[in-house]
Structure formats: structure tokens, C-alpha cells
Amino acid sequence: MPKVLIIGAGGQIGSELTFKLKDIHGSENVVASDIGYHNLEVVNSGIFEIVDAQDYNSIKICVEKHNIDTIYLMAAMLSATGEKYPMKAWDLNMNSLFHVLNLAKDGFIKRIFWPSSIAVFGPTTPTENTPQHTIMEPTTVYGITKQVGERWCEYYHKKYDVDVRSIRYPGIISWKTMPGGGTTDYAVEIYHQAILDKHYDCFLSEHTELPMMFMDDAINATVNLMQAPAEQVKIRSSYNLGAISFTPLTISEEIKKHIPDFKITYSPDYRQQIADSWPKSIDDSAAREDWNWNHEFNLEKMTTEMLKQLGRKYQDSEINS
Template sequence: MSRNKSGRKRMKYLITGGAGNIACQLTHRLPEDAQVILTDVADAPFSEVTSNAVYRKLDVTCEQSVLDAFVEVQPDVVLHFASLLSGQSEADRNAAWQVNMQGAFHVLESALKENVDRVVFLSSIASFGSPLPDPVPEDCEQWPRGFYGFTKAAIERMGFYYKESLGLDFRSIRLPIVISAFPSPGAASSYASNMFIEAVRNGTYQLQIRETSNPALIYIDDCLKAIDLLTHANKDSLTRASYNLFSCSPTAADIAIEIKHVITDSEFIFEPIPKVADLIDSWPRRIDDAAARRDWGWKPDFQLAEMTREFISTLQCLNAEGGL
């Protein structure tokens, strides 16, 4: 057992989907003395990680490989982020089934066998579908319109089974669209991040959604804060397996206006593609996240105006350094 200088056990975190944007940035919020093992199929992490993080290749669709990794690492906490996103899932349902569904099953089975303390799963507001009440309540029925959302809803149910029937500490958070400097090229939801990125990089951006589209959004800093809070919340304070999360839900036109306040000559062109626009419009707008606020102290720090100023400043620095 590895311990730090104070004699306290050093926590081990194993993160699947560890080459991705959220996983890489989360390493900067985890305890400095922790051992962080990032795993993914890519050759290297997508962005910078902390010095206490190591990277190893792992394909979650291979049951034996997942179990071998758990046996070797003996993690205390597993953060299961590996997933094909919305656009990729629609384009290749078989691959999405293997990565999302089979991958989650392999992770949960291995966690159970190796006595992992807790498993944190990233779900999505895409798990709901439409039509929906506004705001969406905590226990709203989930009938997703996309294959990606279906897998997220199904894994929530699978995790609930492992929690209630088998005693595994499974925790899930339904992320809104995340605004980040490193959006996935395979996600329909990347439009929101790309509005900011392309405004800084090129001054213009063409969108495939409607001006009125306003699914729930969250800034990356708030996203990481929420994952951190849920991961480290006292088990006895949790009243449910899956939690809603809400920050803001501006329309695409509102985002464009706010960006123009900072980058006055930026231009946004709306050329909706019905299949893409309808998918985005099927996602929740306002979401009841009272349980997260009550159980583990969730509260967003960024609304649209604050997010815009902070994010554009970050992007301008990245662009100047050639990293955008």
C-alpha cells in the first residue's frame, strides 16, 4: 500500500477515456499526491496532464484487458469516461454498442471483482429525449432520440443494478453540453464550443443548428468542479445513483451576441441541417438539479457572460501560443 508523507493512503484513480479532454483536465483537480492512471486507445493524451498522471493504452471493449488493468492497478476510484459520442454513435451503432455498452459492462464487472471503492460514470442530458417538461425533473422518464443517448440511459440503469443489487458504489452525473477548448470532432454538441473557438481563430463560424436552439450548457471549469464534488462526496450523503446538473441554457443566437460583445467583428451563419438541428433541439433546456445542490454542494460559478469573457481570454492565449 502506498502512503504519502503524512501516512495517509495515496488514492489511486483509474480513468477510462483518459486521452480525452475532460479526463486530461480533471487530472489538474485531483489530489496532488494521488496516483492517476489514464487509459484509452489513443497513442497519447489529447492535452496536457499533471506529473502524477501516467498513461497506458486500454481498449474497454476487451473484457480480459480491462480486468488485467484492474488487477494490476488496484484502483480505489474508477472514473469511466470512455465513450463514442453522439455523431460517432449515430454513424456506427455497432461500434457504439461495443465501446459504450460492452465497455461499461466490462468496467463494472472488473470493479466488482477487484473491490473498487467507487465508480463514477459520465452520463449526458442526451439520455432524456423529447418531448420534455421544462424544467426536466430528477426522475423524468428517459426516452432518448439518439443511439448515444440510449447507451447513456441504459448504462445508468445498469449502474443502478450494480449499486442496489450487488453493493457497488456507482455514481453518475448527467452532463449538459460542455464548453471547452478541445471539443470532440465527433459530437453534434461541439457547435457551442466551436462558436467561441472559430470566432477567435477565424472570426466566423457556420452552424448546422437553429438560432433558437438552447440545450443546457456548462463551462468546462464548472464541469470539472461537479465531477470532483461528486467523486469525493461522502457515500452516506448521496440519495440517488444518477444526478442532474444545470448551469445555463442560452440560445445559439444569445451565444453569438455575447461573443460579439467581446469580438465585435465576429460573424455567425446559421444553415440548419434538420437531422442535426432536431437532435440538438430534443435535448433538455432547463434541468432540476436540486439533488446535486443538496447532496454534494453543487453550484455553478459561470453563467453565459462570465463564461464568454473567461473562455475567450483562454482561447486568445492558446491562439497566441499556437495551441488552438
């Protein structure tokens, strides 16, 4: 049974991935870690360590202490936050990747998962069914770090036979955790505000179409890629991953089927320029062919699940307050 370390386990994807991996491998074989104790649900769920993703020795000590052979590196500064703190984003996103790649190169671990993003694409990339291999000229610090990271992952695989695997995540939507400073965050916030206020003021324009994915699909894709035989993982930079694409207007109309008096307004801000540089839809045929990727949630099913779960969450919060 592999011993797994999740770095950045307190984040939006990292937290849900942690619980999924505990279900698969057993809680005793999964070590959650983060820079602090900010996600107590994760901290109290089993083995937890404080690990600084930018400190090679911090990671290495944890790896040796728990005999880790697989690392999921989920720590990162996302697109919108990265534009506010460009050098911090570069340092965190790049240093953490090099530390983990070098641990694998030197034989301390056997396998790595590192997430990339649709942010690797830019305004010169074809926006409809964006191909696996295409022009990449990202315009954000986050996108630049992910594009560079992809190149280093492929380099370490070819040069040092490092078993590193990666997915270009689209926007991720979850009811369990709040988003962490990304340009697609509106697609989570809108559900919360629909229940709380029946109104949402969106920071993107109504016709801004972006690729999105429900969290359950993103977690399943991650696990499926990591469980695939090495010979099936033919792309070692990062796989395109798609599921659904929609606009703020489209999602608001779907919400109105459940909450008829919901209203949306639009106040585009600096994130609009970021969104305009990204694809509208993704060609993920390589992932579907190589390791049988397939998504389960469409917009209708996702909206039903989001409103149901958030409704329960806020009702429970009122009862306990």
C-alpha cells in the same frame, strides 16, 4: 490515498479530469489510460497505460498492476458520431460499463464514476426545468446507451452494493481541448472561429436552446460527487446537472461584446433533430441538496474566459510557427 484509473483520459473531459485528479491525489496515485497515444500532454504527464475499454482483461490487468480502487470511465462514443456508427457506439458504451461494474461487483475496485448525459431525455420529456425523475424516450444511440447504463448502475448498486456514481452532463465547453463529436460542439467551435475568422456557420438554428456548462464547473461537480460521503449520494442512476442555458444567437451576441464584427450564419444539419429532442433547461435541485452542487460560471464569465484563453493559445501558436 486512493489509486485512481481514468479510462479515456485523452478525451475532452477525461484529459482535464486527469490533471485535476493528479492535483488532488498526487501524480503517483493517478493512472491515465486510453486506446492510444493521441493526447501527448496526458501521456507525458505521469503514469500512462494503453487500455482497451472494451476488453475486460485489459482493464483488469491495469487495475491489478497499479492496485487501483477507483475508476473514472470516461471512454464513450458521443451523440453525433454515434448516429454514424450505431453498433460501434453501442458496443463501446455498454461493454466498457459492464466490465467496470463487474470488476467492482467481484471486489477488484471499490468505486466507479460513470458519466451519463442529457441525451437520456427525448422529445416526450418536459423541456423546461427537466425534472430529475421524468419520462425518458431517447432518440439517439448515445442516449439509449446512457439510459440503459443508468438502469444498470442503479441495479448493480442495489443488487451488489457497488458504489457507482454518475452525473448527466449537459454540453461541456472548454478552451483546452476540442470537442469529440457531440451535438453541443457548436458552443466550443464558435469561440475558435470567432477568433480565427470572425465568422461561424452554426449547424443548429439560432433559437435552439440547450443546457451547457463550462468545463471547470463540470470537473468540480465530478470531483465533489466522488468525494461526498456515500450516505449523501442518494441517486445511483445519475444526477441531473445544470448551470446555464442559451441559444446560438445568445452566445453570438455575447461574443460580439468582445469582437464587434463577429458574424454568425446558420446551416442546420442532422444534429438539429437531435438537439430538438433534448431539454432546454435542467432542474438539478437534487444534486444541490444532496451534495451541495453549485456552478460558478455564467455565460458572460465563460465567454470572457474562453476568448481570453483561446486568444493566448492562438497567439502563442503564431509565435512558435
